[in-house]
Amino acid sequence: MKRMLFIPSLALLAACGQGGKANIEVSDAWARPTRGDAPGAVYVTIENKGGQDDRLVSVMTDHAAMAMVHQTEMSNGVARMRMAGEINVPAGNSIKMVPGGTHIMLEGLRTPLHTGDSFPLVLKFRESGEEKVSVRVAEAGEQ
Amino acid sequence: MNLKQLRLGLWVLVGLVAAGLVVFLWQESKTEQPAFSQTSLGTIGGPFNLTASSGKPFSSAELNGKPAAVFFGFTHCPDVCPTTLARLTKLRRDLGKGNDALSIVFISVDPERDTPAEVDTYMKLYDTPVIGLTGTPAQIEQVKKQFGIFSRKVEQPGGGYSVDHTATVILLDRNGQFSSTIAMEEGNDVALAKLRRITA
Numbered sequence: 554m555k556r557m558l559f560i561p562s563l564a565l566l567a568a569c570g571q572g573g574k575a576n577i578e579v580s581d582a583w584a585r586p587t588r589g590d591a592p593g594a595v596y597v598t599i600e601n602k603g604g605q606d607d608r609l610v611s612v613m614t615d616h617a618a619m620a621m622v623h624q625t626e627m628s629n630g631v632a633r634m635r636m637a638g639e640i641n642v643p644a645g646n647s648i649k650m651v652p653g654g655t656h657i658m659l660e661g662l663r664t665p666l667h668t669g670d671s672f673p674l675v676l677k678f679r680e681s682g683e684e685k686v687s688v689r690v691a692e693a694g695e696q
Numbered sequence: 697m698n699l700k701q702l703r704l705g706l707w708v709l710v711g712l713v714a715a716g717l718v719v720f721l722w723q724e725s726k727t728e729q730p731a732f733s734q735t736s737l738g739t740i741g742g743p744f745n746l747t748a749s750s751g752k753p754f755s756s757a758e759l760n761g762k763p764a765a766v767f768f769g770f771t772h773c774p775d776v777c778p779t780t781l782a783r784l785t786k787l788r789r790d791l792g793k794g795n796d797a798l799s800i801v802f803i804s805v806d807p808e809r810d811t812p813a814e815v816d817t818y819m820k821l822y823d824t825p826v827i828g829l830t831g832t833p834a835q836i837e838q839v840k841k842q843f844g845i846f847s848r849k850v851e852q853p854g855g856g857y858s859v860d861h862t863a864t865v866i867l868l869d870r871n872g873q874f875s876s877t878i879a880m881e882e883g884n885d886v887a888l889a890k891l892r893r894i895t896a
């Protein structure tokens with residue numbers, strides 16, 4: 554299972570004509586269902602279609618007390634989850650968060666996440682500012 | 697202590713012996729090393745007693761007669777645990793032999809929070825049968841030892857804790873004997889081949 558996919562994008566070409574500003578697009582945000590007071594994990598795809606590097610600095614949602622970017626690291630078969638710090642999104646690149654790697658961890662969920670629900674999430678970028686996305690709660694068995 | 701750490705420790709030992717003793721002794725300790733890891737692989741698993749998500753006692757004998765994929769985790773785990781369980785349920789579907797061909801077993805490494813009821817609601821998130829087990833801290837420690845599982849509580853910023861833990865899936869044949877493992881990073885085709893072997 555790949556941690557994170559850096560997909561060099563053809564958008565780089567288009568970006569050259571855009572005068573070197575970061576242009577962030579966030580899509581395909583999803584989470585698995587949770588129950589009780591357990592935290593949730595959100596996976597998103599971030600695409601920088603601009604000509605300038607950008608960084609994901611923080612994440613906010615009304616749906617949880619805390620949202621933070623986490624990284625699951627594997628060593629010797631042991632999984633460890635740690636704060637990831639800022640996520641670099643170079644110009645013309647996209648980052649797809651996939652299970653078992655970088656994720657947005659939601660602590661203190663207002664209500665558990667149920668399959669079929671959706672809720673808003675705001676990602677704050679250093680250059681592009683705030684990007685709002687709707688998170689889809691998938692089936693527990695979603696890959 | 698997991699197997700890799702054990703093996704590393706052994707190699708360090710081997711190195712020390714090699715540096716300090718005559719060639720004869722060095723060779724002897726070197727031939728001993730692989731023999732030891734084989735024995736320890738052979739003893740992964742073994743009988744255990746835990747508590748089912750129904751709250752009833754669960755004996756490992758209940759698994760016998762059916763191959764099993766055993767995964768250790770905790771219900772407050774948002775990423776690795778649901779990902780692994782989702783993967784196992786998909787692999788079992790891809791195997792195409794029905795849910796009866798393979799037991800998927802989840803054993804909690806967080807007995808403090810994971811009561812049987814807690815484990816029960818977690819298992820019910822999946823639309824396919826998963827056996828969820830927990831136990832007393834002593835029982836869990838014992839089973840972890842038998843399966844070579846490492847886990848450690850880690851305080852989280854803002855309160856609460858997470859648990860670092862071995863995420864490798866352990867495959868048992870229908871007699872409860874250790875067969876192989878599925879690592880997190882391993883491809884699904886390899887994993888499927890391993891599952892075919894134990895369900896053949």
Ligand SMILES: [Cu+2]
Nearest residue numbers: 623634658775
């Ligand atoms: Cu996390």
